[in-house]
Every structure is written in C-alpha cells, then in structure tokens.
Amino acid sequence: MYVVSACLAGINCRFDGKNCYDERVADLVKSGEAIPLCPEVLGGLSIPRTRCEMTTEEGELSVISETGEDRTQEYTLGAEKTVDIAKTIGASQAIMKEESPSCGLRRIYDGSFSNKKITGTGISSKLLLNAGVKVMTEEDL
Numbered sequence: 001m002y003v004v005s006a007c008l009a010g011i012n013c014r015f016d017g018k019n020c021y022d023e024r025v026a027d028l029v030k031s032g033e034a035i036p037l038c039p040e041v042l043g044g045l046s047i048p049r050t051r052c053e054m055t056t057e058e059g060e061l062s063v064i065s066e067t068g069e070d071r072t073q074e075y076t077l078g079a080e081k082t083v084d085i086a087k088t089i090g091a092s093q094a095i096m097k098e099e100s101p102s103c104g105l106r107r108i109y110d111g112s113f114s115n116k117k118i119t120g121t122g123i124s125s126k127l128l129l130n131a132g133v134k135v136m137t138e139e140d141l
Contacts, residue, residue, distance in 0.1 A: 022141070052065045083124075
C-alpha cells in the first residue's frame, strides 16, 4: 500500500488550484493500491493558497508564504497527519511530488521565490522517512 501526493493522482489541490497528474500514480489509486492525500490541505491550508517555500533562518526551519506569512505550523500538522494515515493504512511506501515544501525528496525551492531549487527534503517526506516509510517521487517511477 502507498500514500501518494494527491496532486499526482489528478486532484486539484496544488497551491494554484491545479494538479500534477501522473497516470502511473492515478492508476495505483484506481486499483486500490494507493491513498491520495495532500499534506498542505491536511494541515488546514485552502485551495488555492499563497505559494510557500522552505527557508532556514538562524538554524530554524520555516515555511513562509510569498506574502511573508509563517505557515510552518500548518505544514508540520499536515506532515504529522500524513504519517498517521500512512501508519493507519499500513503504507510502507510513498510517492510524493518533487520540489514541494511538503513532499519534495531531493529538491525544494530555496525560499527566495525566484524559482531557484536547492538540495532539500520537504517536511512530509522527512517525517515519512523518519517513520520508516520508503519515499520516492514521480521521477522514480
């Protein structure tokens, strides 16, 4: 069983109200092998919402919106709920959306809102890995 980023399954839940449809992920959901979820929505954020990026200031990890609002609490809550769901359904694997501040595995945006990507892991992917869930992205399929 997998948990998968809902946007990859074709659910319009991205910050801009769109999705990142991947037929392979959608097929896993259709076959009952995966549960789609959006950590950001689970954390209480709306669709659409202001774009957010991760940043580290004074050693503290934060998720900041493009308008300067600190959304770390919502992202952390969504990540915790994602792990709880993965445990509840017995998911041993996750397919997450690369570059997302929630779901990125190897790359995230750098926090400058200039489309610059850096090496990094999103909050949900990090907590899933810490919980023993194998995390991959759509790029690994």
